[in-house]
Amino acid sequence: MLKTLLTGTALAAGFGLAAQADTIHIANIAELSGAGAAAGSVWADGVHLAIDEINENGGILGMKVDMAEYDSQTDPLQSRALVQKAIDGGAFALLGTVYSSSTVVNMLVAQQNGIPQFTGSEAPSITSKGNPYIFRTAFGAQKGMPKIGAFLKDTLGVDKVAIAWANTEYGKGGHDAFTNVAEEMGLDIVADVPSEQGQADFSADVLKIKNAGAEAVFIYLTEEESARFLIEAEKQGLDIPRVGDTVLASQKVIDLAGGAAEGALGHVGLSADAPVPLLKEMDAKFTERFGYRPDHNAIKGYIGAYTIKYGTEIVGEIDSQKLADAMHGLCLDAETYPGVLMDICWDETGEVSRESFMVEVKNNAQEITTILPPN
Amino acid sequence: MAELLQILVSGLSAGAIYALAAVGFTLLWQASQTINFAQGEFVMLPAFFVLAGMTIFGLPLWAAILTAMVLSLLILGAMFKKLIVEPMLPHGTLPLVIATIALGLLMKESVKEFYSAQGQPFPTLFPQHVLDFFGASISVQDICNLIVAFAAIISLQLFLGRTRTGRAMQATAQDPRVAEILGVDVKRMVMYTFLINGALAAIASILISPVYLAKFSNGETLGMIAFIAAIVGGFNQIKGALVGGLLIGVIDNVAAVYISAEYRAAIPLILLIVIIMVRPQGIMGTSEGRTV
Numbered sequence: 001m002l003k004t005l006l007t008g009t010a011l012a013a014g015f016g017l018a019a020q021a022d023t024i025h026i027a028n029i030a031e032l033s034g035a036g037a038a039a040g041s042v043w044a045d046g047v048h049l050a051i052d053e054i055n056e057n058g059g060i061l062g063m064k065v066d067m068a069e070y071d072s073q074t075d076p077l078q079s080r081a082l083v084q085k086a087i088d089g090g091a092f093a094l095l096g097t098v099y100s101s102s103t104v105v106n107m108l109v110a111q112q113n114g115i116p117q118f119t120g121s122e123a124p125s126i127t128s129k130g131n132p133y134i135f136r137t138a139f140g141a142q143k144g145m146p147k148i149g150a151f152l153k154d155t156l157g158v159d160k161v162a163i164a165w166a167n168t169e170y171g172k173g174g175h176d177a178f179t180n181v182a183e184e185m186g187l188d189i190v191a192d193v194p195s196e197q198g199q200a201d202f203s204a205d206v207l208k209i210k211n212a213g214a215e216a217v218f219i220y221l222t223e224e225e226s227a228r229f230l231i232e233a234e235k236q237g238l239d240i241p242r243v244g245d246t247v248l249a250s251q252k253v254i255d256l257a258g259g260a261a262e263g264a265l266g267h268v269g270l271s272a273d274a275p276v277p278l279l280k281e282m283d284a285k286f287t288e289r290f291g292y293r294p295d296h297n298a299i300k301g302y303i304g305a306y307t308i309k310y311g312t313e314i315v316g317e318i319d320s321q322k323l324a325d326a327m328h329g330l331c332l333d334a335e336t337y338p339g340v341l342m343d344i345c346w347d348e349t350g351e352v353s354r355e356s357f358m359v360e361v362k363n364n365a366q367e368i369t370t371i372l373p374p375n
Numbered sequence: 376m377a378e379l380l381q382i383l384v385s386g387l388s389a390g391a392i393y394a395l396a397a398v399g400f401t402l403l404w405q406a407s408q409t410i411n412f413a414q415g416e417f418v419m420l421p422a423f424f425v426l427a428g429m430t431i432f433g434l435p436l437w438a439a440i441l442t443a444m445v446l447s448l449l450i451l452g453a454m455f456k457k458l459i460v461e462p463m464l465p466h467g468t469l470p471l472v473i474a475t476i477a478l479g480l481l482m483k484e485s486v487k488e489f490y491s492a493q494g495q496p497f498p499t500l501f502p503q504h505v506l507d508f509f510g511a512s513i514s515v516q517d518i519c520n521l522i523v524a525f526a527a528i529i530s531l532q533l534f535l536g537r538t539r540t541g542r543a544m545q546a547t548a549q550d551p552r553v554a555e556i557l558g559v560d561v562k563r564m565v566m567y568t569f570l571i572n573g574a575l576a577a578i579a580s581i582l583i584s585p586v587y588l589a590k591f592s593n594g595e596t597l598g599m600i601a602f603i604a605a606i607v608g609g610f611n612q613i614k615g616a617l618v619g620g621l622l623i624g625v626i627d628n629v630a631a632v633y634i635s636a637e638y639r640a641a642i643p644l645i646l647l648i649v650i651i652m653v654r655p656q657g658i659m660g661t662s663e664g665r666t667v
Contacts, residue, residue, distance in 0.1 A: 034592070037492035167637060194637050200587040200596055203385040203517075204631030204639070210512070211378045224494040224588060231586055235514045236381075237505030256496050256588060259503075 024060050024318055026308060027068045027086030028301075029096040029106065034074030035198040036099045038223035038252050039297045043098045043120050044069065045290050046301030049282075050339060060309045061318070072097055074197075076105040083109040083117075091115065092320050093308045098297060099222075100126060100170035101197075107134045116311075116324040118304040120297055122246065123173030127349040133324050135350040137300040137307065138269040141174040141220075144245045144356065147372055148267050149181035151358060152216055156241055162191035162214035164205055164229060166221045174220040174245060190214050199225055202232040209238065216241040219248050227256035234260035241265055249359045249366055251295040264361045270299040270342075271357055273366040278334055278341045299341065306339025307332070345374075377510035382628045388517035390624020391524030395579040396601035397608065397616035398528060399572040404610055405548040406568035409460050410472050413479035414576070415598020420482055421447045421580035422497055422589035423490050429498075436498055444577050452573030456566060479594060486591040494588035500581065520582045527578050528617055531571065535613075544568060603643050607650045609660020618659050622646075 028047050031040025051067050059065055068089055072079035079102035086094060087109070093116050097103050100123030110117040111131045118135050119126065124142040126134060152158045161182065165175040171194070182189055191212035193205045206229065209217050219242055221229055226248050233242060242264045247253060249266030272283035272294050282302060286294040294302075308323075310332055315322045331345040345353045358370040396418050403409040411417070421443045428439030459478055463471040501519040505512045535541035546554040547564040555561045579597075587593055600623060608619025623643050630642040656662045 033487055033492040038494060041493060196640060198592070198596075200593065201389055201627070203389065204382070204628040205636060207378070207381055207385065207628070208632050208636070211381075224590070227494070227496075228586065228588060234503055235505075235516050235586065236385075237512050237514070256494060258496055 022063050023066045024063045024092065024312075025066050025068070025090040026093045026095065026305075027070065027089065027091035029070045029072055029079055029082045029086060029094065030301075031074040031097060031099055031102070032069075032071035034072075035224070036072075036074035036102075036222065038256070039098045039120070040072070040074070040096070042252060042295055043096065043297040043301035046286070046294060046298035046303075047095055047305050049286055049289060049298075050302040050305035053285075053339075054305065054309050060312050061316070063318075065309075072099075072102055072106075074099055074102070076102045079103075079106040080109055082106070084113075087113045087115055092318055093312075093323060094118065095301065095304045095308070097121065098300075099168070100173060101168045103134075104129075104169050107131055110134070114324070115320050116308075116327065118307055120300040120304070121170065123170045124177055125169065125173055127351045131350070132328070133350075135307070135327050135346055136352045137304040138246070138296065139352040139354060139356075141170075141245060142177040143351070143353075143375055144267045144269065145174070145177040145181040146375070147356065147358075148178070148218065148243060148245055149185045149187065151265075151267065152218070152243060153185050153187060156216055156243075158187065158216040158241070160188045160190045160213060160215045162193065162209040162212055162217040163189055164193045164195065164202075164209060164217060164219050164221060166197060166225060167194040168197050168222075170222065171220055178218055178220065191217075195221065195225060197222070197225075200228060202229045203236070205229065206232045206236050206238055210236060214240060216243055219244045221247065223247055223250065223252045224256060226253045227261070230257040230260040230264065246270075246296055249361050250297075251293045251366065252297070253295075254361055254364055254366070255292070258364070261361045261364070266359050266361075266366075267356060267372075268296060268359050268366070269354065269356045270296040270303075271359060271366050271368065272299065273359070274342075274357055274368055275371075276334075276342055278338055282341060303340050303344070306337070309339065310337045343374075378632070380509065380511040381513065382632055383625060384511075384513050384517050384521070386625035386628035387621055388514075388520045388524075388624070389583075389627070390604075390621035391521050391528075392579050392583045392620075393597070393600050393604050393624055394617045394620025395524055395527060395575045395582075396597055397604035397620045398531070398613050399575045400601055400605040401610055401613055401616045402568050402572050402575075404605075406544070406565050407456075407460060407464065408468055409464070410468065410475070411572075412472060412475040412598065412602075413482060413594075414601055415594030415596070416479040416482040417447075417451050417573070417576035417594070418579045418583070418597045418601070419589075419591065419594035420451065420486065421577040422584035422593075423486055423495075424577075425581065425584075426495055426497065426589055427490070436500075440581060443581070444574065447573040447577035447580075448570050450573070451576055452570035453566065455573070456569040460569070479598070483591050483594060490591070492591060494590040497584035497589045499585035516585070523578065523582060527575060528613070531575075532613065540564075540567065600643065603647045605657075607643075607646060607657060609657030611661060612657070612659045615657050615659035619657065622658075 030044045070082040083106040098120035100121040103121040165171040244266040254261045353374045359366040424443035425439045428434040504515040543559045544564045604619035609615025631639040
């Protein structure tokens with residue numbers, strides 16, 4: 001009897017080990033609730049789509065991906081604790097967070113543990129801190145600003161501009177990058193209006209911009225705040241061009257703001273409306289599964305998950321350090337690595353280089369007006 | 376001058392909606408010594424009744440609003456009184472306060488769980504036109520919000536002051552024992568107060584959600600502002616809550632435009648501290664006695 005029990009236990013343990021060996025652990029830490037839910041939950045859906053596809057097609061190095069998901073509640077301290085929890089749980093690579101205010105805090109934990117982290121954050125500070133384990137899935141704000149400055153100056157012919165920005169790590173990064181570009185290009189910033197994360201009432205902000213004599217407003221807010229700003233701008237008849245970077249003309253903002261988003265202009269790194277067949281394919285799969293169209297955050301999450309797959313397969317083994325090392329200077333072309341959707345390169349800081357687009361919101365969708373080369 | 380006019384109208388419009396929630400605070404306090412810390416969530420929830428009516432049951436907007444009104448009266452009015460206030464009140468004010476905090480959390484998390492954690496677009500009731508008024512661009516939506524909110528508060532004042540039921544409610548608030556001796560059905564009057572609070576919360580919710588978006592966490596800000604408005608205006612006067620709400624709406628906008636957009640959130644709190652130090656009963660409040 002004892003022999004049978006011991007044999008059974010040994011067999012069970014053996015099967016357990018075999019099962020463990022056939023599984024690769026990664027974790028996604030995202031803003032599934034709180035002020036950043038509009039960004040984080042969409043990012044998470046993009047990740048889910050990619051992970052399910054990866055598993056259906058043989059996983060990574062023949063192993064199934066076991067993904068743990070954590071809700072940061074858009075709280076930087078919570079996100080920091082969850083990154084530690086994810087690493088303690090055996091994650092060999094991390095996805096998230098999306099909000100820069102969280103990433104700038106939690107990436108230190110991943111760095112201390114030597115775990116590569118693929119983030120959706122866009123604040124310039126993320127890749128300027130010399131952290132060798134952080135990698136973006138879309139380029140930082142500092143890369144888009146020169147393109148926006150040139151668009152304002154040369155295409156719209158604007159001299160006086162107002163800026164409405166989120167008083168967060170993300171917003172401050174974009175604000176500083178934009179003001180530097182504006183100074184270089186001789187754009188006069190006539191109103192500089194910060195707002196708080198989760199701010200609901202933008203009437204004073206719009207009024208201030210309206211009465212400042214601005215010829216265009218640059219809006220650098222997160223999804224829900226962008227939508228509220230656009231609704232208020234429409235309510236108060238703010239009839240100057242509304243220009244943004246990535247978020248303003250995103251599908252999520254269009255869905256939230258409805259008609260108020262019409263005519264908004266933006267520079268976007270990723271768009272489901274881009275004339276890129278792989279993006280169109282991803283858009284169709286995502287829309288069919290989740291019942292809404294993917295925005296840049298969904299695409300970033302999707303690309304992040306596939307980047308872990310391709311990076312790991314290039315390394316040839318499950319090794320966090322080797323994956324981080326391999327990512328620096330890596331370029332993946334979309335033809336060979338279709339999960340990245342567009343040709344993409346990472347530099348030594350984890351910053352991304354990729355084509356981007358100028359868009360205008362027309363009939364509740366993004367319309368690509370110009371394709372811009374990588375910078 | 377034109378800028379100031381715009382700020383005033385915009386501030387009054389937001390302030391009038393805050394006032395609706397603040398009036399609810401004072402009503403419940405007057406009628407049953409209930410400090411409802413779930414008041415913000417009471418304003419958040421009806422918007423989701425409307426959205427659920429439209430998206431899940433396919434109702435047109437007007438029917439969804441009517442349904443939301445009825446649900447608000449039942450759930451935020453009658454059920455709140457029967458299931459939370461009546462069982463908790465005999466144990467004192469503090470357990471009831473804690474119960475309302477718990478209720479607020481439950482409502483917030485329930486909406487997050489069963490509807491969505493994301494902000495939801497909410498249909499606007501009024502035209503999105505802008506009127507030019509002495510050089511100031513005045514939003515029609517702001518004016519309509521102001522009119523509806525004022526109409527609700529004036530109707531309430533007329534109901535309380537000019538009708539037999541309203542006067543019975545005032546008597547109940549002043550001294551329930553004497554009111555009962557005089558033949559007033561005290562329990563029914565208190566129930567009416569809770570129903571009115573449910574209706575005011577629903578109106579505030581429907582007015583504010585087109586601009587703020589419908590979101591499970593909206594109650595955090597709205598509840599805090601309404602509470603501050605009620606204290607600043609005077610917790611024992613409806614007109615005090617009205618003044619407090621309007622004042623905070625205007626001061627918030629003036630501060631954001633002329634002082635600092637960055638520190639605008641601090642201004643109502645500074646006002647609250649000043650009022651507590653200088654006039655603890657509030658601007659319109661009286662230091663003793665209660666009326667509704």
